Amino acid sequence: DGGITQSPKYLFRKEGQNVTLSCEQNLNHDAMYWYRQDPGQGLRLIYYSQIVNDFQKGDIAEGYSVSREKKESFPLTVTSAQKNPTAFYLCASRKLIQANTGELFFGEGSRLTVL
Amino acid sequence: QKEVEQNSGPLSVPEGAIASLNCTYSDRVSQSFFWYRQYSGKSPELIMSIYSNGDKEDGRFTAQLNKASQYVSLLIRDSQPSDSATYLCAVIGRASKLTFGTGTRLQVTL
Numbered sequence: 001d002g003g004i005t006q007s008p009k010y011l012f013r014k015e016g017q018n019v020t021l022s023c024e025q026n027l028n029h030d031a032m033y034w035y036r037q038d039p040g041q042g043l044r045l046i047y048y049s050q051i052v053n054d055f056q057k058g059d060i061a062e063g064y065s066v067s068r069e070k071k072e073s074f075p076l077t078v079t080s081a082q083k084n085p086t087a088f089y090l091c092a093s094r095k096l097i098q099a100n101t102g103e104l105f106f107g108e109g110s111r112l113t114v115l
Numbered sequence: 116q117k118e119v120e121q122n123s124g125p126l127s128v129p130e131g132a133i134a135s136l137n138c139t140y141s142d143r144v145s146q147s148f149f150w151y152r153q154y155s156g157k158s159p160e161l162i163m164s165i166y167s168n169g170d171k172e173d174g175r176f177t178a179q180l181n182k183a184s185q186y187v188s189l190l191i192r193d194s195q196p197s198d199s200a201t202y203l204c205a206v207i208g209r210a211s212k213l214t215f216g217t218g219t220r221l222q223v224t225l
Contacts, residue, residue, distance in 0.1 A: 022140070031211055042121075042203060042217035043159070085220055090158055096211065103149060103203065104213055106158040 002027045006091050006107035013078075013085070021076045021110045023091035027081050030096040032074035033104065036060060041090045049074055050096065078112065084112045116141050119206050121216035125151050129224050134191040138204030141185070147207040148180055148187045152200045159203055163189065176184065194223045 004025045005107065013019045031050045033041040033096075045058030049068040063082025068074055080087045089110045094102040120139045128134045136150075142175045151159035163178040165171045165187065177190040187206075189199055196208055201218040206213060 033213060035215070042149075043215040045214060046210065048212065056212070058212065059214075096212075103161050104163050105161065109158045 004107035031091035033092045035090045119216040124220040129221045136189040142208040149205040151203040
């Protein structure tokens, strides 16, 4: 089945540790996105990538890093520099059909808790 | 000014009524607009996409777009308790940046 797989679903980390969240898609989508959601709030864009080996900062990129070595994969690293990393992280992807069209589809999310 | 703005709600409507959800955006070059539904603890799911001015209907849902006023709305007819969720407006702007509003929480009461 085609889809977007995020792992792990739940993750606990101690303060000062880096952690990497995995996102894989087999939809042959061009663009991939990472969002963060805090309780009762909307989605805030962390990073996004339209093509392999290229990515752009979103609105809250500080304390995060990404890579896009393969079209299917867009891992997110939450570094120790991120002050408040506890949140629900959502990965998404879409096909770039023509200029700025193409719906965004989401994985099931990864819930990170810093102890 | 926020790029995408929504009233956070909650918006409360009785079962069977029409729910009207609104969204405004700041970037005039935006071309693509989406409505997502999100249940608590779950990831968003796409309800509607709209790209040109006017109305687009899909079952009980109608999306309306007015680019001159930078306004997009979602109407839900015959609201059901299962429609109770947070509705997120999303806009594609420059360089394929996809920005979400903070969402409107809808409560459909019996």
